[in-house]
Amino acid sequence: MAAGGVNPLSAVDWGAPWLQPWRQLGEPLAQRAVAHDAAVHAVLQSAAASNAAAERPVCFGPQSDLPAGTAYEQFIFDQRRVPTRDNLHDFFNGLVWLQFPQAKRRLNQLQAQAIAADGVQPVRGPLRDALTVFDENGAVLCAPSPLWDALRARDWHRLFVELRPLWGEARLVLFGHALMEKLVLPRKPMVAHVFAAPDAMDSVACIDRWLATAMQADTWVAKPFAPLPVLGVPGWWPANAEANFYDDAQVFRPPPVPRAGVGR
Structure with a gap:
């Protein structure tokens, strides 16, 4: 080899x-x-x-x-x-x-x-593109709703600092094989595309069964994922024990500013 x-x-x-x-x-x-x-x-x-x-x-x-x-x-x-x-x-x-x-x-x-x-x-068309993104770089997160609310809002300080104790109730499982390959040499900017799973998922086998039914063409075409800098996960990287780890706006980016007229 x-x-x-x-x-x-x-x-x-x-x-x-x-x-x-x-x-x-x-x-x-x-x-x-x-x-x-x-x-x-x-x-x-x-x-x-x-x-x-x-x-x-x-x-x-x-x-x-x-x-x-x-x-x-x-x-x-x-x-x-x-x-x-x-x-x-x-x-x-x-x-x-x-x-x-x-x-x-x-x-x-x-x-x-x-x-x-x-x-x-x-x-690639939008569905194949979404599937490829998850296949290469996806992860599944089972977490209490306050963590998900903060993640979707990209409120990184709340997600990783204020709500840090809640991560003890969360389970993040990588799915993307390219992401796992990249993490052999971990770097702070690495981001997973995360899909929400129910809290009750207590094993990889349960996640597998659930995920197989959750993948639907009509919803996945819109890429229902949230970006998560994985080395910010508590316990995953020693440096993130310091709150200022999350001050790096090049990695922990603020939410995009809505364009005028969009969503009205």
């Missing part, structure tokens, strides 16, 4: 707070890939095949499985097979397929429906 260099999977810090829901599944697979210099699709497929009773909507193969000129999303929908490159991006994508099988299958179904309706265009 590393072509004689350092395997990028060895750089993943599985003790990072954002990877806690992923550690039990992901760390042994990463260790196996590093120890045996194994292809990413092979270690993912070994996990997919290890529990025949689990719902596994796809299998994993090498990138060469994807025929030239065929849309990646359409191929997965038709063949139930995920072409996989030997890199961190596709490793995390495979973990999401394994951890969120119902939600990923639903997302892929909507992508295929959009391709069937509009074809593959140079610029």
Whole structure:
């Protein structure tokens, strides 16, 4: 995988707070890939095949499985097979397929429906664009309503300072595989596109089932997400223990000013 260099999977810090829901599944697979210099699709497929009773909507193969000129999303929908490159991006994508099988299958179904309706265009249509944003950079937040009110208002001081104790009742689970890849080298400006989940979601399996039903073309076309600088989450980054961490307006941006006449 590393072509004689350092395997990028060895750089993943599985003790990072954002990877806690992923550690039990992901760390042994990463260790196996590093120890045996194994292809990413092979270690993912070994996990997919290890529990025949689990719902596994796809299998994993090498990138060469994807025929030239065929849309990646359409191929997965038709063949139930995920072409996989030997890199961190596709490793995390495979973990999401394994951890969120119902939600990923639903997302892929909507992508295929959009391709069937509009074809593959140079610029994605609004539904495919929204689905891709969440697939690459999304997260699910189960939180008390005051946190959500502050997040939607981009009232960062209230969200992270005044309401800080409420984060003990919240659960933020990453979904976007590109976001997980970027967080291998965390930087303060990194932002997740967050979708609201009910408070009662007490496991990843529950979130998976709920998310698969919550993805609807008529509502997702409008990108029902809230931007969240993830390293501002209490307990996720040591520096945010200081209130002035949130004074950086380049990261914790104020809400956009409505244009004149808009919304009237």
